[in-house]
Amino acid sequence: MSYQPPVREHLFLLKDVLEIEKLANLPGFSDAPMDVVEQILDESAKICTEVLAPLNSVGDKQGCVWHADNTVTTPPGFKDAFRQFAEGGWPALSAETAYGGQGLPAVVALACEEMSSAANMAFAMYAGLTHGAYTAILAGGSDAQKDLYLPKLATAEWCGTMNLTEPQCGTDLGMIRTKAVPNGDGTYKISGQKIWISSGEHDLAPNIIHLVLARIEGAPAGTRGISLFIVPKFIPDAEGRPGQRNSVKCVGLEEKMGIHGNATCVISHEEATGWLIGEENRGLNLMFVMMNEERLGVALQGLAQGTAAYQAAAQFAKERLQGRSLTGPKNPDGPADPIIVHPDVRRMLMDSRAVLEGGRAFLFWTALHGDLAHRDPDEAVRQKGDDYMALLTPVLKSFLTERGFGATSDAMQVHGGSGFTEHFPASQYLRDTRISMIYEGTNGVQALDLVGRKLPAQGGRAITTFLAELDGFVAANGGDATLKPFVDGLASAKGQLQQATQWLLQNGLANPENAGAASMDYLRLFGLTGLAYMWALMAKAANARIAAGDADPFYAAKLAVGRYFLERVLPDAGACLAKLTAGAEAVMALPAEAF
């Protein structure tokens, strides 16, 4: 079955849950009344289903091809589709109007990005990395750099990449060896090898702008000696057109488990000309601007692939006939009942749906805080938006990619043996999405970032505000009988998260291995608590619609899935708390040689 963009879900979230119409006084939101948003989502759904989705399996089967002249050809159809996608303005939705963008709220762009990522993840990555490069130059570039590059990157006329990883360093970027030698004219000679660079070379655009981490000669060792450089494939000429070919080459492509339509490149910088962006030795800070955006994009990949896989599994479950219902035949005239009658098949579908719908809400809610951080006139609102973005980015990246991958695995299980074959799409979804748990900082490293940096930042201001917000919701809605299970579920999860946070404060400081061993379960507990809040918000919005006489079965279904979340998913929070408070002892008991 082909992917069905969840526009109905998006509209419910944007209109009923996040109530973006109430923000019409803010820049960007004023250009996005609900009827315009609906048109944008419908058009996005159209290009995703008609152009991108049909190329998904082509990209998987044919992949990218490297040539001896260091060029790379993308799968058949990608080049035309990319031009159509760029000319349609899709990469530029949330970019600033000053640079050729449409200035729309990021949360609206996110809904469109979910659709493109679900329709064709490998394809969507070319535009995603380009937008990340746009964001980093916007944050740290000089005016001249902004004027030169941003209009081209905002519209994806040119593409972008991020060059961090080297053979000896992935997580530990302090070990970067790529070096930068000043040429004396403000430019640098960049030399070194980068590996696994997504979208590193291709035929989709006339120029590729690499953002490269390198060490200026004589810089301090470790992360405090790393700078960020712009290394264009073709050096722009005086008119800003692609000019002289720079000495940065793709010397090979990686063979890999999934996302075959995206070129994963070995990039050799051979005294390539580079321009410093931002301050010397402060490159990692700036790269984190790009990485934070990419991390939410990767969270979105988990959600998107999980959703596409869930849809395929639900369709299959309604068609595949095997066995009889435990309560008597439901398809008495057929040889067997469709497998959707079986509780265990339902369990897999409902697990996925409860997590994906809640996860989408959590991601959109956080992205809206990102919009407020940029657009709200009230400094307190902007600060809260920044705090939430920092605190929740690692939670969303790790939780949604792990649970999204779980949904693709359950989708394969629902398909039975068919899922393991290449006749059905389940296998590609599972293979494509697996990388999302690894790149942009592995999920384990996200958990360490949450516990080690994000929780203690500003004396715990972000987590304190978040917990107080949950208390506020519980207090304000405790008297609403129709919402009771949701309020109770949220109150219980919040209590567990608070207990876990206190345990970390006491035991993580005493022994850092306690914090390291607890970090992933803490992050999972955080994710579940966030989803409990989202389900409470969604239930409240659905109840309001039903109370107003809206008979659309969408709202009753929303409440039913929410109830499943409370009864069958949220109890995992207790297990997370029990595991993390057990401490590091059993985790670290065996000596390394015993493994």
Ligand SMILES: Cc1cc2nc3c(=O)[nH]c(=O)nc-3n(C[C@H](O)[C@H](O)[C@H](O)COP(=O)(O)OP(=O)(O)OC[C@H]3O[C@@H](n4cnc5c(N)ncnc54)[C@H](O)[C@@H]3O)c2cc1C
């Ligand atoms: C398909 C693909 C595309 C990619 N695209 C890009 C790209 O566009 N640009 C780019 O620069 N890179 C890219 N990467 C690289 C990617 O970001 C790295 O693979 C990732 O950051 C992890 O680094 P690593 O593979 O070296 O693993 P390692 O750092 O060697 O980690 C191995 C394991 O050890 C764990 N670990 C490491 N350090 C710690 C620690 N301190 N505490 C606890 N656990 C730890 C990790 O969680 C992991 O489980 C890509 C990789 C792939 C496979």
